[in-house]
Amino acid sequence: MSALAETAAGPLLAVEDLSVRFDTDDGSVHAVDRLSFELGAGEVLAVVGESGCGKSVSFMSLLRLLPETAVVTGRAQFGGTDLLAAPLSRLRRIRGREIAFVFQEPMTSLNPSFTIGNQVGEVLRRHLGLSRAEARRRTIELLDLVRIPAPERRVREYPHQLSGGMRQRVMIAMALACDPKILIADEPTTALDVTIQAGILDLMRDIRERLGTSIVLITHNLGVVADLADRVIVMYAGRKAEEAPVHDLFARPQHPYTIGLLGAVPRPGAGAQRLREIPGRVPSLAELPAACAFAPRCPRADDLTRSQVPELREVAPGHRVACFHPGPEADA
Amino acid sequence: MSFADAAPRLSPRARRRRILRRRFLRRPFAVIGLVVAVAFVLGAILAPVVAPYSAAATDFNSVLGHSSGKHLLGTDELGRDVFSRIVWGARASIEAGVFSVLIAMAFAVPVGVVAGYYRGWPDTVIARATDVLLAFPFLILAIGLSAILGPSLTNAMLALGFGVAPQLIRVARGEALALREEDYVRAAIANGAGDIRIMARHVIPNMIPTLIVQATVAIPAAIIGEAVLSFLGLGVQPPTPSWGVMLADAQSYLTQAPRLAIYPGVAIFLCSLSFNLLGDGLRDVLDPRTTR
Numbered sequence: 152m153s154a155l156a157e158t159a160a161g162p163l164l165a166v167e168d169l170s171v172r173f174d175t176d177d178g179s180v181h182a183v184d185r186l187s188f189e190l191g192a193g194e195v196l197a198v199v200g201e202s203g204c205g206k207s208v209s210f211m212s213l214l215r216l217l218p219e220t221a222v223v224t225g226r227a228q229f230g231g232t233d234l235l236a237a238p239l240s241r242l243r244r245i246r247g248r249e250i251a252f253v254f255q256e257p258m259t260s261l262n263p264s265f266t267i268g269n270q271v272g273e274v275l276r277r278h279l280g281l282s283r284a285e286a287r288r289r290t291i292e293l294l295d296l297v298r299i300p301a302p303e304r305r306v307r308e309y310p311h312q313l314s315g316g317m318r319q320r321v322m323i324a325m326a327l328a329c330d331p332k333i334l335i336a337d338e339p340t341t342a343l344d345v346t347i348q349a350g351i352l353d354l355m356r357d358i359r360e361r362l363g364t365s366i367v368l369i370t371h372n373l374g375v376v377a378d379l380a381d382r383v384i385v386m387y388a389g390r391k392a393e394e395a396p397v398h399d400l401f402a403r404p405q406h407p408y409t410i411g412l413l414g415a416v417p418r419p420g421a422g423a424q425r426l427r428e429i430p431g432r433v434p435s436l437a438e439l440p441a442a443c444a445f446a447p448r449c450p451r452a453d454d455l456t457r458s459q460v461p462e463l464r465e466v467a468p469g470h471r472v473a474c475f476h477p478g479p480e481a482d483a
Numbered sequence: 484m485s486f487a488d489a490a491p492r493l494s495p496r497a498r499r500r501r502i503l504r505r506r507f508l509r510r511p512f513a514v515i516g517l518v519v520a521v522a523f524v525l526g527a528i529l530a531p532v533v534a535p536y537s538a539a540a541t542d543f544n545s546v547l548g549h550s551s552g553k554h555l556l557g558t559d560e561l562g563r564d565v566f567s568r569i570v571w572g573a574r575a576s577i578e579a580g581v582f583s584v585l586i587a588m589a590f591a592v593p594v595g596v597v598a599g600y601y602r603g604w605p606d607t608v609i610a611r612a613t614d615v616l617l618a619f620p621f622l623i624l625a626i627g628l629s630a631i632l633g634p635s636l637t638n639a640m641l642a643l644g645f646g647v648a649p650q651l652i653r654v655a656r657g658e659a660l661a662l663r664e665e666d667y668v669r670a671a672i673a674n675g676a677g678d679i680r681i682m683a684r685h686v687i688p689n690m691i692p693t694l695i696v697q698a699t700v701a702i703p704a705a706i707i708g709e710a711v712l713s714f715l716g717l718g719v720q721p722p723t724p725s726w727g728v729m730l731a732d733a734q735s736y737l738t739q740a741p742r743l744a745i746y747p748g749v750a751i752f753l754c755s756l757s758f759n760l761l762g763d764g765l766r767d768v769l770d771p772r773t774t775r
Contacts, residue, residue, distance in 0.1 A: 216673055247674030254673070259666040264688040273684070274674050325674065 162189035169225035197380035205389040248278040251326035255338040257319035261310035268306030293324040316347035388444035395470040405477035451476040513764020519757035527573035534567035538724040568724040575725035579709035580702040586644035595655025616649040629717045639718035658690040692769035699762030703755030
């Protein structure tokens, strides 16, 4: 079950032309537009963007966790299975076992009626067929792995007795229970205190090193990205704006939106410098413009950007950008 | 209440139980309801010990007798001890109250949960059917069904269960509709759980407090329902004692001995009131939305 065996055989997960549309009474909302990306074994991929840019929706759609109003098209190859076309019974064996999801809300993602041990153990019993005693033993190991103190005692406690950080650790333990190939963490630290955030990120790094799990980190926090990711995808209004290895992105950002995001990150030691914001607002996704979605907020916008959708171009190895006027900060 | 009360070395379950108990004990009416309801239930179970006479024993020296040392609440037209008959009659009433609600729960909870969880056409069918049944008064439904089934205590319980079920289906459906949107349900789906497992582990267990409250509210309605059915001759059959049967028998002697109607009436009143008070108290204690 080692993820390393996959390395030679190409990417672990290959997503092509993923589009997600929500059909509502007030018309359609295009949440994701023709998104393609790959995820390698043992890789940490960060997906960055503002709220509503489609980053969570893209990954929830891969496991088909969206409500029925969502229309998902495209292909998502995972170990010979197209996740978007596979029957639900096949998908259920992938969910939680091969691809695990950690959600943003640790406070409410645990069932209040059962103990921690019961809930983590359930995943083990169902997916791996462990006995009650084996599951209990393995649960204690997992809680220890995610650095919960006194796991023998914690397994008998109920969610309301745990702090937010502890609950998120339990959620991560549950996600890791079946040794998944991919761990998708959707804003895993947003609801937590800063000091606890650092601990969770530390834990993620540890997981990748010790278990070789591929991690998708969905976040709007670029500080988190720099710390942990190998590669970054920047999303804007349902489209991929830029994709690059993490050092490349921070050293030579190409898309004006990326440059704007980087300008909004507070830097310790930079003095009393005012943080720059990106003017304007995220566009409504009711209809995708037949133009660069960022154009209304972009300092480099011209007639071209307002009349055509920019395609992704490779500006350096592994560094792609969807912009007519890419380049590092010059006029911003 | 001192700090020493808050014993630190308690298991979480015990601590929660302790908090709930304290909240309950702070409500005098709920406590009275509990005490009276328990007294009725114990009296029914221990009828052979509590009742001074058997329900059918006649004392021809005392027909339509007043209260006396020998007969605490007097005797009826056949010289049977009224107090003993009320105690024995509690069996039929409480049995009918509890079992008819259990029957209704066994049917209503799965049906309501399926409707609320799946929504769509199963929900439309179930919810509309429930609405139709709710349009009939509870007793009319029960009387109609027990008339079809034929008179007996078992059939009366089935009929009462049928009468109570629509209300319970509606509650279970509403709870399921709310619980299916919980984050832990989404997390369970992401972990590969199927529909049955989600309903059994994540939806039903989290609606149990609400169901307990609904049950304690439905029981007194079923107790009164049993009395009505027996009064009409559709429930317990004479000579087996039941409060409804006693009321029916008392009709002919209403002018000579109104007490024959008053005593079973008071029993019905007290018994259903006690369960109602208990139910209100439990709702206040278990429902997290009532703050106090």
